[in-house]
Amino acid sequence: MGRSTHALLFLLLLLCCAAMAVSTKDVFGEDTGLSLVARKEHHKHSGFSEGECPDACQFRCSKTAYKKPCMFFCQKCCFKCRCVPPGTYAHKEVCPCYNNWKTKRGGPKCP
Incomplete structure (x- = not known):
């Protein structure tokens, strides 16, 4: 395989990894708790227990x-x-x- 083929495969691998890093909230419309960004956007402000x-x-x-x-x-x-x-x-x-x-x-x- 040539150098350009290796570069193309590497780029394709990076794109696949980036696509898989998308939050499950973005893909399925629900928050499964996997994305830190998604959890920080939502602020629960009432109904706290003493531990929260x-x-x-x-x-x-x-x-x-x-x-x-x-x-x-x-x-x-x-x-x-x-x-x-x-x-x-x-x-x-x-x-x-x-x-x-x-x-x-x-x-x-x-x-």
């Missing part, structure tokens, strides 16, 4: 400079409300309990 709160709050507090207090209050709110808003800031309207829980001074309790 630390991970949700870790993401919620990931961009703040005050991680320890953010994590403390986020988890406290998550344990009570079973909800953490999507994203790292705002969107509190998605979780009414989380949004409406206030401090004694009337400020927001949940980050």
Whole structure:
């Protein structure tokens, strides 16, 4: 086989590998949990169990400079409300309990 044939076979092999790397969600319209990208696009924000709160709050507090207090209050709110808003800031309207829980001074309790 010539050099051009080997190059063509190599290119064909790369294309096949790339085609197989496509997420099962893209191919079948369902998420089987195999694609990390597909899991990060979907954010479940309500109906948490107590075991899911630390991970949700870790993401919620990931961009703040005050991680320890953010994590403390986020988890406290998550344990009570079973909800953490999507994203790292705002969107509190998605979780009414989380949004409406206030401090004694009337400020927001949940980050």
